[in-house]
Amino acid sequence: MKLHNISLGNIQRRKGKMLFLVLGLVMGISTVVTLVSITESMTWNIEQRLNQFGAxxxxxxxxxxxxxxxxxxxxxxxxxxxxxxxxxxxxxxxxxxxxxxxxxxxxxxxxxxxxxxxxxxxxxxxxxxxxxxxxxxxxxxxxxxxxxxxxxxxxxxxxxxxxxxxxxxxxxxxxxxxxxxxxxxxxxxxxxxxxxxxxxxxxxxxxxxxxxxxxxxxxxxxxxxxxxxxxxxxxxxxxxxxMKQAVMSKMQSIEMFKSFSLGVSILVILIGSLLVMVTMMGSVNERTREIGIFRAIGFRRGHVMQIILLEALLLGIIGGIMGFVTGNLMACSLIPMVIKDGVFAGINSTLGIVSLFMAVALSLLASLYPAVKASNMDPSEALRAL
Amino acid sequence: MTQANHLIEVHGLNKAYLNGDTRVEAIKQMDFFIDDEEFITLMGPSGSGKSTLLSILGGLNHPNQGKVFIDSLDLYALTAEQRADFRSEYIGFVFQSFQLIPYLTVLENVTLPMAVTGQKKKVKTQMAMTVIDRVGLGTKALRLPDQLSGGEQERVAIARAIVNKPPLILADEPTGNLDSKTAKDIMILLQSLNTDGHTVVVVTHNADMEAYASRCIRVQDGKCFV
Structure with a gap:
């Protein structure tokens, strides 16, 4: 038995809630990936056309x-x-x-x-x-x-x-x-x-x-x-x-879309973070009794935090991978609608790594407050619920 | 100064808490000691303060006044994290209503107190299986708690309490949810642990349980009568 067994066990037990949490992450990450992929594809497609346009x-x-x-x-x-x-x-x-x-x-x-x-x-x-x-x-x-x-x-x-x-x-x-x-x-x-x-x-x-x-x-x-x-x-x-007039005007449009994408991404990430935090808080509140037992049998505050953050880390990794895949699929299907005769510019591995780190960081940051709250729980108060 | 043969010494203990706007004096000026390898029952009616007392003895509930010494160590002079380490090494808890982790198997529940120790997995499993066999559940180690009877769950809770070989076992109403036959079996098990060298303190309101103990401390209205 190690602390990660407790985290894994809890994820398996609370599948519904954890799925909800992962969905929050997937929603945030996939939106960012979709918007970035669309912007990249727009740039790529415009470049291709400019190259066709000539010198x-x-x-x-x-x-x-x-x-x-x-x-x-x-x-x-x-x-x-x-x-x-x-x-x-x-x-x-x-x-x-x-x-x-x-x-x-x-x-x-x-x-x-x-x-x-x-x-x-x-x-x-x-x-x-x-x-x-x-x-x-x-x-x-x-x-x-x-x-x-x-x-x-x-x-x-x-x-x-x-x-x-x-x-x-x-x-x-x-x-x-x-x-x-x-x-x-x-x-x-x-x-x-x-x-x-x-x-x-x-x-x-x-x-x-x-x-x-x-x-x-x-x-x-x-x-x-x-x-x-x-x-x-x-x-x-x-x-x-x-002959940069054409290039500049196209690029200006892309820059505007990039700014819009950034705004939407920040908003969606904030909503996703709140969703993760609320779900984690709910999970911690439900586990008051359990946390009381952990503390009573000798777990330190740090151990309780580790359990919660380990869950957040695992869910962050799952959310990040799923978000990246979903984002690319969404971009693939949206690009032909957004850009006439547009082609998906391809999977960006750097974006994949960034998405994964972003999902993990998001999940950990949003779970930090619930984890601190859980670790600071007075064991006698928690055990009063027994 | 504490006496060498006293495992627990309680001096001038007071504990009050607020219940809404009302201040409840749960423990009033308690003084008593428990010797090493004693089997004590803390007996008293509901609301007498015995569970509060047990949580104070277990380092979980800071008293308003007074001192608790365990093996000559001033328990509440320690920091919260030091008390957590102390509980891990020194105290085995048996809670009311078993309080097993529902998503962990019997073996995992029993190994739980060792999750924060540095032992190897193989050693942990061996130690856990030894105590699971000891409480008579060797064939049910991989079952989940809800696949066991009440008596069996209580045995798992006891196995979890003794897996780290703590000198002190604190049990809060361990027979409260069991039928009389199973309750008797559990008390015999606790008695045998005491014979093996554990000091056992059992909170109960059942006068029949007194027969298994070497001494009874009565608690009423926050006061104790040794």
Missing amino acids: NIVMVPKSDRLSLHYGGINVGGVNYQVREFDQKKLSDIRTIKNHKNLSIIAPKVLGPVTVKNKTVLLMGVVFEQELALKTWWHKSAGRFPERENDVMLGSRAAALLGYKVGDTIRLSDRAFNIAAILRPTGASEDDAIMVSLIAGQTVLGKEGKLSMVEISAFCQGCPISEMTLQIAEKFPHAKVTA
């Missing part, structure tokens, strides 16, 4: 001229002068502090070419990176370029120049095969001809040069502004801009 950092050569371009309209007349930077230095991006957060790096060279007496924008791109970055690019015909002499035409460019898939197009005396035509995107690429980066550099006479780099970064846990500064430090002659 969130753009790097272009520094210029001392002001932009005369707004909303797709250039009011400064035709300007074919495009500044470049050295392609060799591009690999330096991978040496920034937050390099692990870099997802896609899409370099490109830009310049005008003349086709059928019309000046057209030529984009030299790395197709693999570009297609990963611009998931909304869909071909209306053909296949995405794979070979060195393949080109892809924007929908407007193909229509105005009168080309279709399979035709040959001459760019600076070099023949290219039209592999695909893009569906309209509503963006600049509708008017452009896209070739591989090397081919673009050759056609435009810009070997080893880049006009711009679009970068996609995972932004969870990485302040995008800080990453921008880190890249700017590596490329002093480049203008690095974070």
Whole structure:
């Protein structure tokens, strides 16, 4: 016989009350787990969408001229002068502090070419990176370029120049095969001809040069502004801009939801604690006689406290595990309702450990007063009930 | 100073408590002693103060005045925790209505006083089984209290009281809820424990029980008559 046998025996005997107590803990912990999981999933889902949305950092050569371009309209007349930077230095991006957060790096060279007496924008791109970055690019015909002499035409460019898939197009005396035509995107690429980066550099006479780099970064846990500064430090002659408006507004919504979740969690935890305390108090009051016997046969105050707190510890562990499982199940079923096409971000083991500690701490703290009350019970008063 | 052969000495004992607004003098200026290995009955009608006296002798109820010495130790000069340790080593209680823990088996109930001692499980079980055999319940060690008769439950209560081999056994109305045949058996058991060297103090209002004791202390209106 040890003190834990008494605690276990009491839990088994008072199954109903103990179940009620565990339910209080499960309610508190599962609410916290559900809200945290939903918040995490919201962040994750938004990030996924932002990544699909494209670049969130753009790097272009520094210029001392002001932009005369707004909303797709250039009011400064035709300007074919495009500044470049050295392609060799591009690999330096991978040496920034937050390099692990870099997802896609899409370099490109830009310049005008003349086709059928019309000046057209030529984009030299790395197709693999570009297609990963611009998931909304869909071909209306053909296949995405794979070979060195393949080109892809924007929908407007193909229509105005009168080309279709399979035709040959001459760019600076070099023949290219039209592999695909893009569906309209509503963006600049509708008017452009896209070739591989090397081919673009050759056609435009810009070997080893880049006009711009679009970068996609995972932004969870990485302040995008800080990453921008880190890249700017590596490329002093480049203008690095974070397209953080979209990110910030989404993140602000999540921050608001986080604050709301925190408030609800505190409230539910308080209610759960009260429930645990009231149940434990009831259990102690019911056991006055028993505690009197323990004290009479030589149990110290500390021993009585140990019995009560040991019960609280065991119930806390059970409540914590059950709360974590229930919370995850609830989050799983609620996420599709809260986030359109949302996906559960996955089980967070850190949250599991925190939930367990939280349930145990909650149970122990809420049982502290009943345990002190039980241990301070006057044995003669307790035995008067005999 | 206490006398060497006195296990218990009570000097100038007074105890009063409030019952609502009324002050009840439960013990009034009591003086008596109990020798080592005596079998004493504390006899008196209901409300005479004998149960209060027993709880004071057991270190559970602080008197308003007076001193209680057990084996020359001033019981109420000890702190509450020291008295708890003292009870664990020195006193075995047999309560009214058995007072067994209902969710523990006979063996677990008997081992209960050893839960706070540092002995090994095997030693505890051996000691408990020895006393369970002694009270004649060796075959019922794994039963729960509600699976036993009243007499058997009383035997378990006695086994629990003697498992730590305390020199002093304090029993509060141990036969109060038993039929006369079972009551007689219990008194014979307590008598045999006394023969084995335990000092036994039994509170009773049944005059028939006096026959088993070596001496009777009568309690009436909070006073004792030795």
